Amino acid sequence: MSDSPSDCALVWFRDDLRLDDHPALAASARRGAVLPLFILEEEAPGESALGGASRWWLHRSLSALAERLNELGAPLLFKRGRAEEIVPTLAREIGVAAVYWNRRYQPWGVAVDKRIKSALKDAGVHAESFNGALLYEPWEVKTKQGGAYGVFTPFWKAECALGDPPQPTPAPKSLPSLAPAARPAGEALEDLGLSPSGPDWGAKLSRYWTPGEAGAQARLDAFLDGPVADYPSRRDRPAADGTSRLSPHIHFGEASPRRIWWNALEAARADGGAKMEEGVWAFLREIGWRDFNHNLLFHNPQMPYANYQRKFDAFPWREDEAGYRAWTRGLTGYPLVDAGMRELWETGYMHNRVRMLVASFLVKDLLIPWTKGEAWFRDTLVDADLANNVGNWQWAAGCGADAAPYFRIFNPVTQGEKFDPDGDYVRRWVPELKGLPKKVIHAPWTADARTLAAAGVELGRTYPRPIVDHKQARQAALAAYEEVKGAA
Numbered sequence: 001m002s003d004s005p006s007d008c009a010l011v012w013f014r015d016d017l018r019l020d021d022h023p024a025l026a027a028s029a030r031r032g033a034v035l036p037l038f039i040l041e042e043e044a045p046g047e048s049a050l051g052g053a054s055r056w057w058l059h060r061s062l063s064a065l066a067e068r069l070n071e072l073g074a075p076l077l078f079k080r081g082r083a084e085e086i087v088p089t090l091a092r093e094i095g096v097a098a099v100y101w102n103r104r105y106q107p108w109g110v111a112v113d114k115r116i117k118s119a120l121k122d123a124g125v126h127a128e129s130f131n132g133a134l135l136y137e138p139w140e141v142k143t144k145q146g147g148a149y150g151v152f153t154p155f156w157k158a159e160c161a162l163g164d165p166p167q168p169t170p171a172p173k174s175l176p177s178l179a180p181a182a183r184p185a186g187e188a189l190e191d192l193g194l195s196p197s198g199p200d201w202g203a204k205l206s207r208y209w210t211p212g213e214a215g216a217q218a219r220l221d222a223f224l225d226g227p228v229a230d231y232p233s234r235r236d237r238p239a240a241d242g243t244s245r246l247s248p249h250i251h252f253g254e255a256s257p258r259r260i261w262w263n264a265l266e267a268a269r270a271d272g273g274a275k276m277e278e279g280v281w282a283f284l285r286e287i288g289w290r291d292f293n294h295n296l297l298f299h300n301p302q303m304p305y306a307n308y309q310r311k312f313d314a315f316p317w318r319e320d321e322a323g324y325r326a327w328t329r330g331l332t333g334y335p336l337v338d339a340g341m342r343e344l345w346e347t348g349y350m351h352n353r354v355r356m357l358v359a360s361f362l363v364k365d366l367l368i369p370w371t372k373g374e375a376w377f378r379d380t381l382v383d384a385d386l387a388n389n390v391g392n393w394q395w396a397a398g399c400g401a402d403a404a405p406y407f408r409i410f411n412p413v414t415q416g417e418k419f420d421p422d423g424d425y426v427r428r429w430v431p432e433l434k435g436l437p438k439k440v441i442h443a444p445w446t447a448d449a450r451t452l453a454a455a456g457v458e459l460g461r462t463y464p465r466p467i468v469d470h471k472q473a474r475q476a477a478l479a480a481y482e483e484v485k486g487a488a
């Protein structure tokens with residue numbers, strides 16, 4: 001415990017809500033007393049603002065972090081407002097010697113951090129930032145010409161060629177901290193307004209998730225303790241629990257990618273089998289996709305609102321409020337699309353295979369701009385992440401980097417038959433169809449009257465008829481694409 005702030009450092013927590021493998025915290029603890037800080041940055045612009053599901057998660061994750069920091073003797077200071085004012089003011093008022101943080105990569109955050117760093121340096125305060133969020137940072141994975149990658153496969157090859165990322169550092173066992181009298185006043189977590197004051201839509205999320213570092217670690221351990229070996233064969237089956245479901249934990253920084261990397265390799269080594277090895281690498285490749293999307297956003301800061309391929313700027317999108325509403329509510333009449341949208345509303349999560357389908361449906365069957373889908377996901381996903389969300393929406397819309405070719409338009413019926421062959425995923429999330437046999441569950445309008453009656457399904461009453469005819473919608477999408485195809 002220290003009475004003197006001059007040997008103390010501020011550690012500014014942002015999207016790195018953990019103690020394990022936290023380079024900024026480790027650097028600060030090496031130096032002397034630690035004052036952990038979290039700021040609810042209310043000036044974040046629309047694309048970086050927190051959605052409803054994220055607010056729910058953040059509150060709980062902060063609560064878990066604060067508890068652990070308390071145990072270590074360094075209570076977390078909460079502030080809300082403009083970080084650009086708060087950080088330098090706090091540093092000056094308390095007279096700390098240094099401020100440490102782990103870097104972020106979204107355009108707004110990068111700009112804020114740059115200005116804060118220079119203000120601190122001007123004030124004679126040591127300011128230092130670290131990589132706590134990626135395997136390698138966007139400027140480290142470079143093409144032979146020194147540029148940035150726009151295609152995943154060569155990016156991943158180049159990233160792997162850099163070798164294993166540095167070993168993670170374990171969580172500190174104790175933290176030197178400021179004496180209580182020297183600590184500045186902050187806000188209570190409850191007063192940050194992260195929990196809704198009205199009906200608590202998020203309350204049901206706690207049935208599915210345990211935000212916080214311990215929850216993240218438990219999920220990682222459970223996944224690496226077996227299921228990862230079956231990842232290649234089960235990851236595309238939305239009815240199976242075949243993926244890690246680590247995405248919200250990773251987004252909030254409750255588990256570091258480098259910790260995941262090393263623990264996964266250790267699991268492969270301990271098992272020694274080829275199947276496990278293959279599973280671990282298929283899984284790590286997805287962590288590579290996350291790095292790739294952060295790399296794209298960092299080098300293309302306009303991506304949250306502008307097409308990566310500018311020829312799509314002239315794309316004839318449609319205004320279709322009714323279609324958008326049906327999509328958000330899971331009432332499109334296409335069972336696999338509806339199941340995905342309802343899983344999202346109920347759990348704050350959707351399986352990746354179904355995310356790709358619902359995105360294709362919005363953009364290509366309904367011709368609604370990808371930005372509207374991205375905004376809905378941003379508000380409802382517990383793993384909403386600017387780089388991953390924008391990168392994947394642009395990918396699905398065909399206008400992104402390394403995007404799916406526009407003319408590959410997912411068919412919601414055949415996707416269902418292929419990836420949910422028994423219809424279990426649809427039955428779970430669209431219970432009004434649960435009595436239908438698997439032969440027709442992905443296309444109830446093809447069922448005969450007797451089958452529908454036996455299942456208690458009345459199309460147009462208990463479950464909608466398709467809001468568009470997929471065949472016609474596909475033709476319309478291809479015609480719309482013809483209008484921009486040749487543009488530069």
Ligand code: FAD
Binds near residue numbers: 245359393396
């Ligand atoms: P796993 O399959 O276990 O993968 C492990 C980790 O790798 C994930 O937790 C995630 O961090 C990363 N990852 C997996 N797939 C991708 C991918 N395609 N792109 C980038 N990283 C990936 N993921 C988000 O984290 N936040 C988002 O906002 C988001 N929006 C998406 C929007 C659309 C339209 C689509 C098609 C995908 C989106 N994804 C997003 C990517 C992907 O769907 C999720 O990361 C994945 O479903 C999370 O489940 P999991 O943790 O079980 O993944």
